[in-house]
Amino acid sequence: xxxxxxxxxxxxxxxxxxxxxxxxxxxxxxxxxxxxxxxxxxxxxxxxxxxxxxxxxxxxxxxxxxxxxxxxxxxxxxxxxxxxxxxxxxxxxxxxxxxxxxxxxxxxxxxxxxxxxxxxxxxxxxxxxxxxxxxxxxxxxxxxxxxxxxxxxxxxxxxxxxxxxxxxxxxxxxxxxxxxxxxxxxxxxxxxxxxxxxxxxxxxxxxxxxxxxxxxxxxxxxxxxxxxxxxxxxxxxxxxxxxxxxxxxxxxxxxxxxxxxxxxxxxxxxxxxxxxxxxxxxxxxxxxxxxxxxxxxxxxxxxxxxxxxxxxxxxxxxxxxxxxxxxxxxxxxxxxxx
Amino acid sequence: xxxxxxxxxxxxxxxxxxxxxxxxxxxxxxxxxxxxxxxxxxxxxxxxxxxxxxxxxxxxxxxxxxxxxxxxxxxxxxxxxxxxxxxxxxxxxxxxxxxxxxxxxxxxxxxxxxxxxxxxxxxxxxxxxxxxxxxxxxxxxxxxxxxxxxxxxxxxxxxxxxxxxxxxxxxxxxxxxxxxxxxxxxxxxxxxxxxxxxxxxxxxxxxxxxxxxxxxxxxxxxxxxxxxxxxxxxxxxxxxxxxxxxxxxxxxxxxxxxxxxxxxxxxxxxxxxxxxxxxxxxxxxxxxxxxxxxxxxxxxxxxxxxxxxxxxxxxxxxxxxxxxxxxxxxxxxxxxxx
DNA sequence: GTGAAAGCGCTAACAG
DNA sequence: CTGTTAGCGCTTTCAC
Numbered sequence: 001x002x003x004x005x006x007x008x009x010x011x012x013x014x015x016x017x018x019x020x021x022x023x024x025x026x027x028x029x030x031x032x033x034x035x036x037x038x039x040x041x042x043x044x045x046x047x048x049x050x051x052x053x054x055x056x057x058x059x060x061x062x063x064x065x066x067x068x069x070x071x072x073x074x075x076x077x078x079x080x081x082x083x084x085x086x087x088x089x090x091x092x093x094x095x096x097x098x099x100x101x102x103x104x105x106x107x108x109x110x111x112x113x114x115x116x117x118x119x120x121x122x123x124x125x126x127x128x129x130x131x132x133x134x135x136x137x138x139x140x141x142x143x144x145x146x147x148x149x150x151x152x153x154x155x156x157x158x159x160x161x162x163x164x165x166x167x168x169x170x171x172x173x174x175x176x177x178x179x180x181x182x183x184x185x186x187x188x189x190x191x192x193x194x195x196x197x198x199x200x201x202x203x204x205x206x207x208x209x210x211x212x213x214x215x216x217x218x219x220x221x222x223x224x225x226x227x228x229x230x231x232x233x234x235x236x237x238x239x240x241x242x243x244x245x246x247x248x249x250x251x252x253x254x255x256x257x258x259x260x261x262x263x264x265x266x267x268x269x270x271x272x273x274x275x276x277x278x279x280x281x282x283x284x285x286x287x288x289x290x291x292x293x294x295x296x297x298x299x300x301x302x303x304x305x306x307x308x309x310x311x312x313x314x315x316x317x318x319x320x321x322x323x324x325x326x327x328x329x330x331x332x333x334x335x336x337x338x
Numbered sequence: 339x340x341x342x343x344x345x346x347x348x349x350x351x352x353x354x355x356x357x358x359x360x361x362x363x364x365x366x367x368x369x370x371x372x373x374x375x376x377x378x379x380x381x382x383x384x385x386x387x388x389x390x391x392x393x394x395x396x397x398x399x400x401x402x403x404x405x406x407x408x409x410x411x412x413x414x415x416x417x418x419x420x421x422x423x424x425x426x427x428x429x430x431x432x433x434x435x436x437x438x439x440x441x442x443x444x445x446x447x448x449x450x451x452x453x454x455x456x457x458x459x460x461x462x463x464x465x466x467x468x469x470x471x472x473x474x475x476x477x478x479x480x481x482x483x484x485x486x487x488x489x490x491x492x493x494x495x496x497x498x499x500x501x502x503x504x505x506x507x508x509x510x511x512x513x514x515x516x517x518x519x520x521x522x523x524x525x526x527x528x529x530x531x532x533x534x535x536x537x538x539x540x541x542x543x544x545x546x547x548x549x550x551x552x553x554x555x556x557x558x559x560x561x562x563x564x565x566x567x568x569x570x571x572x573x574x575x576x577x578x579x580x581x582x583x584x585x586x587x588x589x590x591x592x593x594x595x596x597x598x599x600x601x602x603x604x605x606x607x608x609x610x611x612x613x614x615x616x617x618x619x620x621x622x623x624x625x626x627x628x629x630x631x632x633x634x635x636x637x638x639x640x641x642x643x644x645x646x647x648x649x650x651x652x653x654x655x656x657x658x659x660x661x662x663x664x665x666x667x668x669x670x671x672x673x674x675x676x
Numbered sequence: 677g678t679g680a681a682a683g684c685g686c687t688a689a690c691a692g
Numbered sequence: 693c694t695g696t697t698a699g700c701g702c703t704t705t706c707a708c
Contacts, residue, residue: 012487012685025695026695027687027694027695027696028693030687031694034687038694039694043693043694059684061399061402061465061686063686063687065399065684065685066685066688066700067686067687071464080429081419081425081428081429081432082429082639084422084624088419090444091419094419094444094445098445103445104444104445106432106444107442124395125395125398126398127398149350261624261628264628268628286599287623289603290602350701352700352701353702362679363678363679364702364703365679365680365703366678369678372703376677377677378677396702397700397701397702399700399701400684400701400702400703401701402702403685403686404702405702405704680705680706681704681707682704683704686700687698687699687700688697689697689698690697691694691695
C-alpha cells in the first residue's frame with residue numbers, strides 16, 4: 001500500500017541550463033522568468049516551458065545578492081506562541097502576507113529585551129522586508145539602526161518609543177473604562193485589577209481607563225491593584241493573597257488572558273463560604289463562551305492583519321498609532337454578584 | 339521624554355572593508371569571522387574588533403551562494419497557528435532550534451494539500467535546512483523531490499506515507515484504549531466519538547484504540563461515531579443532532595481540541611431535562627484544569643522539541659516513527675454521570 | 677599562517 | 693526585443 005520513494009541528491013538546475021534548453025540567452029531567460037517586460041510572448045512561453053520541464057527554481061540567495069533587493073519575508077517577534085494572543089496575531093499576519101507572496105519568520109523573546117535585540121538582528125540579517133514586533137523593551141531608539149538598513153518596522157500591541165515607526169495597538173484606555181463601567185453598574189465597589197508587568201503600556205492604559213471611571217466612585221480600588229502577572233502562576237498567588245484578606249474583592253479584572261486563567265484557577269480552590277466573586281477578563285479566550293465569561297475583547301488577529309497590510313504595502317507615512325477598538329462582551333451573570 | 343531617532347539609509351559594511359580596516363586580506367578576515375582554524379589569535383582579534391567598530395554583519399545571501407550551504411533556517415508547516423496544538427508545536431520547535439542558532443519559518447496549510455505543496459516548495463527555495471510538517475496529504479511521495487534537494491523532512495503528528503522520512507507522532511492507539519477504558523469503568527456504554535477528518539491517521543488510530551476496548555463490551559458504540567469535525571462548528575452540529583435523538587449518548591469523546599470546544603458549546607445550549615453527559619477530550623487544553631475536564635493529553639510541545647532535535651542533529655537513520663506517549667488526566671467528575 | 681584569483685547564480689547596465 | 697559584460701559579497705581552491 002505504501003510504496004516508498006527514494007531519490008539521490010542531485011545538483012539544482014540553473015538559469016543557464018534553462019536558457020540553453022530554450023535556445024535563448026541567459027538574460028532573456030531571466031527576464032522571462034522574472035516577469036519583466038520586453039520579451040515576446042512566444043519567447044516567454046519557450047522559457048517558461050523549458051523551466052517547467054527542467055524543474056527549475058530560482059536560487060533566491062543569488063537573486064537577492066545580484067539585485068540587492070530584500071527578501072519576500074517578514075519577521076514576527078512576540079513573547080511566546082503558546083499564548084493564544086500572540087498565536088492569533090501571527091495567524092492574522094500570515095493570512096495577509098501569504099497571498100502577497102511573503103513568508104513569515106517567527107521568534108520568541110520570552111519578554112527579555114536582550115533576547116529581543118538578538119532575534120531582531122538575526123532576522124534583519126535574513127534581509128527581511130519588515131518586522132512586526134511585540135516589544136519587551138521600553139525604549140526603541142536602537143531600532144533606528146534597522147531602519148537605516150531599510151527594514152520596515154511595525155510595533156504591535158505596544159507602541160514604538162523613541163523611534164519614528166508605525167504602531168498598531170488596542171484601545172486599552174477605552175477598554176479600561178468599559179470594564180470599570182460594567183462592574184460599577186453591577187454594583188461592584190471592591191474591584192481588584194490583577195495586571196501584567198507595570199512597565200507595559202497596555203497595563204498602564206488599562207489601569208488609567210479604569211481609574212477615569214473608578215477614582216471618583218470607588219477611590220479605594222487602587223489599593224487592590226496587583227501587577228507583575230504575565231503568567232497565570234503569579235496571578236494565582238495574587239488572588240490567593242487577596243482572598244485570604246479581611247475584605248476580599250467582590251470582582252476581579254484580569255489584565256490579560258494568562259491572568260484570567262490564574263484567577264479562575266485560584267478561585268476554584270478557595271473557600272466556598274462566600275459568594276463567588278465576579279471575574280472580567282481582558283483579551284477574549286476561546287473558552288469564554290463555554291464558561292460564560294465576560295471580557296473586554298481585544299482583537300489580536302485583526303492587529304496581525306493590519307500589521308501585515310502595512311508590511312506588504314511598503315513604507316507608510318503613518319506615524320500616528322493605528323488603534324484597534326476593544327469591545328465589552330457580557331456573557332452570563334458571573335459579574336452580577338456582589 | 340521620548341526623543342525620536344531618525345537615520346538615513348546607508349550602504350552596508352562589507353567584508354572587504356573590515357579586512358582593510360584590520361589590515362589583512364579578504365580571505366583572512368573571512369576565516370577569522372567564520373571561526374575557521376589557521377588564523378593567529380592576534381589576527382583574529384584585530385579582525386573581530388574591526389568588524390565590531392564598523393558594525394559589520396555577514397551578508398547571508400552572499401555567504402550561502404558562495405558556500406552552497408543551506409540556511410540556518412527550518413520551516414514548520416501546520417494547519418493554522420490559532421489552534422493551540424499547533425502553536426505549542428511551534429514553540430517546542432523554536433525552543434530547541436533557537437539555542438542552536440537556527441531560525442523558524444512558519445506557514446499554514448489550512449488543511450489543503452495543494453496549499454501545502456506550494457508552501458513547502460517556497461520554503462525549500464529559502465534553502466531551509468529542514469522542514470517539520472503536519473501534513474494534509476495522505477501520500478507524500480512528492481516529498482522525495484525535496485529530499486533530493488538535500489532538505490531534511492520530519493513529519494509531525496501524522497506519519498510519513500510513501501516516502502522514506504522521519505516521523506514524530508502521538509500514541510493515539512494507546513490513547514484511544516485509555517479513553518475507552520476510563521469511560522467503561524465509569525459505567526458508560528452509549529459512547530459517541532466525535533472525530534476529525536476520517537482520512538487522518540490520528541483519527542483512525544484513536545478509533546481503533548477505542549474499538550479494541552469497546553467492541554467486545556459495547557459494540558453498538560460504532561453507530562455513534564461522527565467524523566469530519568476539524569473545527570468546533572461541525573462538532574457542535576453533530577452533538578445537536580445526537581442530543582435530539584431518542585437515546586442520546588451518555589458520554590462524548592472529543593477527537594481533538596476544536597471538537598471539545600464544539601461539544602461543550604453544544605451541550606451548554608441543549609435541554610436540561612436529562613443528566614449532563616460526560617465529556618472526555620483528546621489533546622489537553624489550557625482551560626482544562628479550570629473546567630475540571632478529563633482528557634487524554636497529547637504533548638505537542640514535546641513533539642515540537644523532538645522534531646527540532648532531529649532537525650538540528652542532521653540526517654538521522656531513524657525511520658521508525660518516534661512515538662510520544664499520551665496520558666489520561668482525570669479531573670473532576672464530569673465523566674462519572676450516566 | 678596568509679593571500680590571490682576564480683566563481684557561486686543571478687540581475688543591472690548598457691549595447692546591438 | 694535581445695544579448696554581452698560586469699559585478700553583488702562571499703567562500704573556495706591553491707599557491708606562497
